[in-house]
Amino acid sequence: MQLVLEKRAERSTTIALVSPLIAIGLTIVTMSILFAILGKNPILALGVYFIDPLTDSYSLQEIAVKATPLVMIGIGLSLCYLANVWNIGAEGQFLIGAVAGSWLAVKTQGTGAGYWVMPAMLLLGAVAGALYALIPAICKVRFGASEILTSLMLVYVADLFLDYLVRGPWRDPAGFNFPTTAEFDPVATVPVLIEGGRLHLGAIIALLVVAAATVLLGKTIKGFEIRVVGAAPRAARFGGFNSDQLILLTFAMSGALAGLAGIIEVAGPVGHLQPGISPGYGFTAIIVAFLGRLNPIGILIAGLFLALTFIGGEQAQIAMKIPLDVTKVFQGILLFYVLACDSLILYRFRLIFPSPKVSSGTA
Amino acid sequence: MLDPTPSSQHTPLLQTIGLTKRYGTFLANDSIDIDIWPRQIHALLGENGAGKSTLVKTIYGLVQPSDGEMRWQGEKMVLSGPSEARSRGIGMVFQHFSLFDNLTVAENVALGLDGKESFKDMSARLEEVSNVYGLPLDPKREVWQLSVGERQRIEIVRALMQNPKFLILDEPTAVLTPQEADQLFVVLERLKAEGRAVLYISHKLEEVKRLCDTATILRGGKKISTCNPQQETAASLARMMVGADIKEVKAAAGRKITVPRLVVNDLCLEPDDPHGVRLQHISLELMGGEILGIAGVAGNGQDELFAALSGERLAQDPGTVIFDGHAAGHLTITERRRLGAAFVPEERLGHGTAPRMKLSENALLTGHAASGMVQHGFVNTAATLSTVDRATETFDVRKAKRDPEAASLSGGNLQKFIVGREILRNPAVLVVSQPTWGVDAGAAAVIRQALLDLAASGAAVLVTSQDLDELAEITDRIAVMFHGHLSEPLPTADANREKLGLLMGGSSLTQKETAHAVGA
Numbered sequence: 001m002q003l004v005l006e007k008r009a010e011r012s013t014t015i016a017l018v019s020p021l022i023a024i025g026l027t028i029v030t031m032s033i034l035f036a037i038l039g040k041n042p043i044l045a046l047g048v049y050f051i052d053p054l055t056d057s058y059s060l061q062e063i064a065v066k067a068t069p070l071v072m073i074g075i076g077l078s079l080c081y082l083a084n085v086w087n088i089g090a091e092g093q094f095l096i097g098a099v100a101g102s103w104l105a106v107k108t109q110g111t112g113a114g115y116w117v118m119p120a121m122l123l124l125g126a127v128a129g130a131l132y133a134l135i136p137a138i139c140k141v142r143f144g145a146s147e148i149l150t151s152l153m154l155v156y157v158a159d160l161f162l163d164y165l166v167r168g169p170w171r172d173p174a175g176f177n178f179p180t181t182a183e184f185d186p187v188a189t190v191p192v193l194i195e196g197g198r199l200h201l202g203a204i205i206a207l208l209v210v211a212a213a214t215v216l217l218g219k220t221i222k223g224f225e226i227r228v229v230g231a232a233p234r235a236a237r238f239g240g241f242n243s244d245q246l247i248l249l250t251f252a253m254s255g256a257l258a259g260l261a262g263i264i265e266v267a268g269p270v271g272h273l274q275p276g277i278s279p280g281y282g283f284t285a286i287i288v289a290f291l292g293r294l295n296p297i298g299i300l301i302a303g304l305f306l307a308l309t310f311i312g313g314e315q316a317q318i319a320m321k322i323p324l325d326v327t328k329v330f331q332g333i334l335l336f337y338v339l340a341c342d343s344l345i346l347y348r349f350r351l352i353f354p355s356p357k358v359s360s361g362t363a
Numbered sequence: 364m365l366d367p368t369p370s371s372q373h374t375p376l377l378q379t380i381g382l383t384k385r386y387g388t389f390l391a392n393d394s395i396d397i398d399i400w401p402r403q404i405h406a407l408l409g410e411n412g413a414g415k416s417t418l419v420k421t422i423y424g425l426v427q428p429s430d431g432e433m434r435w436q437g438e439k440m441v442l443s444g445p446s447e448a449r450s451r452g453i454g455m456v457f458q459h460f461s462l463f464d465n466l467t468v469a470e471n472v473a474l475g476l477d478g479k480e481s482f483k484d485m486s487a488r489l490e491e492v493s494n495v496y497g498l499p500l501d502p503k504r505e506v507w508q509l510s511v512g513e514r515q516r517i518e519i520v521r522a523l524m525q526n527p528k529f530l531i532l533d534e535p536t537a538v539l540t541p542q543e544a545d546q547l548f549v550v551l552e553r554l555k556a557e558g559r560a561v562l563y564i565s566h567k568l569e570e571v572k573r574l575c576d577t578a579t580i581l582r583g584g585k586k587i588s589t590c591n592p593q594q595e596t597a598a599s600l601a602r603m604m605v606g607a608d609i610k611e612v613k614a615a616a617g618r619k620i621t622v623p624r625l626v627v628n629d630l631c632l633e634p635d636d637p638h639g640v641r642l643q644h645i646s647l648e649l650m651g652g653e654i655l656g657i658a659g660v661a662g663n664g665q666d667e668l669f670a671a672l673s674g675e676r677l678a679q680d681p682g683t684v685i686f687d688g689h690a691a692g693h694l695t696i697t698e699r700r701r702l703g704a705a706f707v708p709e710e711r712l713g714h715g716t717a718p719r720m721k722l723s724e725n726a727l728l729t730g731h732a733a734s735g736m737v738q739h740g741f742v743n744t745a746a747t748l749s750t751v752d753r754a755t756e757t758f759d760v761r762k763a764k765r766d767p768e769a770a771s772l773s774g775g776n777l778q779k780f781i782v783g784r785e786i787l788r789n790p791a792v793l794v795v796s797q798p799t800w801g802v803d804a805g806a807a808a809v810i811r812q813a814l815l816d817l818a819a820s821g822a823a824v825l826v827t828s829q830d831l832d833e834l835a836e837i838t839d840r841i842a843v844m845f846h847g848h849l850s851e852p853l854p855t856a857d858a859n860r861e862k863l864g865l866l867m868g869g870s871s872l873t874q875k876e877t878a879h880a881v882g883a
Contacts, residue, residue: 220742221727221731221737221741224724228717228728232713234713235716235717235728236717236728238673238729240697240700240731
């Protein structure tokens with residue numbers, strides 16, 4: 001008996017929808033085993049992870065807050081991945097966006113500047129993210145350098161640059177030597193939606209980004225171009241689409257969205273610039289993009305789900321003393337299963353029973 | 364050369380009994396019975412998708428049958444894979460060669476043999492076998508330097524070195540000049556005389572009538588008949604293959620040759636990749652209302668010429684390519700389409716269409732340049748769908764639903780869609796490469812008729828094809844491509860197979876005496 005992968009005649013739409021769910025199921029099974037090995041009751045642990053955060057309004061808001069950057073970055077990354085361009089450095093673009101926007105906040109601190117500050121900060125963040133993302137894109141187009149390596153390496157450049165700024169020039173003089181800027185002025189802050197809550201304007205912006213991406217990919221020639229360059233590069237060239245331009249464009253768009261997410265995070269929930277503003281949003285968003293099947297609506301759902309794992313992870317640490325790193329393990333396993341289950345869209349499993357072998361006869 | 368086994372007079376060498384191969388619910392082979400006898404050249408005829416490839420892959424051990432059995436010299440045979448097939452004495456020469464361009468002939472042969480002999484012994488045997496059969500090969504040359512015919516020789520010699528009792532050849536003459544094909548037939552006759560059996564896949568009926576003593580015809584996965592091709596006419600064989608009479612292609616009467624619509628002036632282009640062909644001083648002038656054919660063995664620069672005409676590769680000098688009086692050598696493919704040019708590449712999936720995208724999206728692929736499909740950056744889905752519907756109706760594209768993925772269509776139907784998509788844009792110039800390659804006879808007739816009708820409406824049509832019969836059927840003039848050069852076009856009426864064959868082999872018509880020396 002033999003288990004083989006057999007190619008399907010046409011891609012299966014059912015599996016395309018179901019495969020993320022299969023992946024989540026397999027991840028939960030794997031996690032249960034992991035919890036058991038750690039000596040925790042798997043049922044209780046899964047409850048703390050996935051059910052408890054959904055039961056109080058604080059956690060629900062917190063999920064939306066965490067999902068906001070994940071969805072925005074994930075949408076940008078999906079544009080790259082659809083075009084078969086591999087931006088792995090969204091984390092760096094996120095940090096640079098945060099730094100660029102914060103520059104304005106720091107410079108206008110206490111000057112009584114008007115309400116233009118916050119929108120200008122968002123714009124700066126997006127532009128800086130786009131420019132930062134164009135570095136690996138230009139290296140790829142011009143020199144053929146692997147964008148996977150260059151974009152990833154630039155994450156650490158951005159991380160250390162931010163670190164330098166908040167320990168040096170931008171450090172809050174009244175901050176007891178902590179590496180942080182002063183709290184931003186109210187005009188340099190993204191407003192909250194509900195008085196006293198944590199949900200902020202960024203969530204609305206994220207929803208607008210989802211809507212815009214849906215229109216872009218589904219209705220416009222540019223969206224078609226992105227999809228066809230990724231799906232069939234030679235046919236795209238025959239169609240007259242220039243893949244070099246598209247590499248620059250998708251990198252710039254995903255960098256802009258990551259940068260925007262970065263400055264919103266700093267000017268919103270955090271309120272000042274400091275190291276560690278991101279628990280790895282730029283990397284987790286890679287999982288969000290794939291779990292969401294590179295589809296804007298799917299990415300919205302996947303972003304909320306991954307945000308749940310962040311919140312659940314924190315609660316599990318408090319309630320059951322499960323290390324926070326288990327959340328990262330969870331996300332890694334999930335990405336692994338998502339990619340593995342994707343093969344089922346084009347292939348199916350089949351068992352083959354060979355007929356009993358006959359002696360070789362005359363040769 | 365072979366020891367005749369005593370039983371060989373009464374039992375077939377190979378017998379398939381009720382051989383069936385199922386892919387999901389699709390029956391690629393439906394209960395096929397074939398007997399292959401020693402000293403037989405057995406033709407396997409059928410259209411694309413009739414199940415020929417599946418059947419020979421099963422016999423060669425590449426595919427496991429779902430049902431039925433094979434008998435080898437009277438005994439039941441279950442093959443674990445091609446190496447077992449080879450060890451029993453079954454050899455195969457594939458249509459698509461599996462050769463490494465950067466290795467020498469001898470190295471390629473060594474890679475394909477399961478043997479334990481030393482490289483030196485193997486090389487010596489290679490030279491011996493190739494000389495005995497009149498298939499001269501230099502073992503030390505690297506494959507990329509060789510012509511397609513020579514590459515096929517490597518594959519044949521590699522198969523013969525295993526001393527097979529039974530050799531399968533998959534469309535061997537598709538890539539050969541007529542003269543090269545004649546040389547191959549001599550080899551096959553010799554194999555037959557030695558007591559071997561040959562299974563010969565083809566859809567060239569004249570060839571089969573000339574060479575084969577038995578023919579088995581497949582259609583839609585089923586065996587239709589086994590007959591003696593010499594007692595059939597080409598028309599009766601074709602009817603069995605297609606299951607219906609094929610429509611005659613008719614040129615419209617009173618076709619007017621008008622002004623030049625495509626002019627190529629001294630086009631030279633270095634190849635992109637190191638093993639590509641350099642285009643050298645190509646010039647041609649194509650009139651409205653005219654169909655010009657470009658013949659030639661594959662790999663002589665046809666792909667490079669297509670890329671230069673379509674704008675997938677740009678020429679330095681704008682004046683080298685002129686559409687309707689507009690210098691276009693420097694223009695992109697989109698700009699050339701706006702000048703009224705249309706293009707159909709050889710490769711349907713992955714070049715002409717994005718395989719996993721819908722037909723409407725594939726209509727947009729080439730239609731976005733110059734039609735109402737895009738307004739202010741937004742795609743007009745109604746317009747793309749209507750192109751699909753019109754192509755479906757005008758060119759009889761058969762598909763399971765209104766707007767399926769391109770890859771789900773059969774080769775013939777997809778090609779009808781691609782040609783239709785371009786013709787519906789009323790192009791001034793249509794450049795088409797291998798219009799009916801791997802397409803069933805019915806679809807081929809529809810496509811050829813469409814090209815004739817397009818020319819009759821005043822467009823200029825440039826057809827690159829390896830099928831000389833096709834060129835003879837639809838073109839007004841034929842030029843031949845060899846090593847990146849394009850010959851002077853001959854009027855189709857004067858271009859007989861011999862003349863074209865010589866040009867395809869690289870000799871000019873004025874020096875016929877040296878033809879064989881150059882061609883070899």
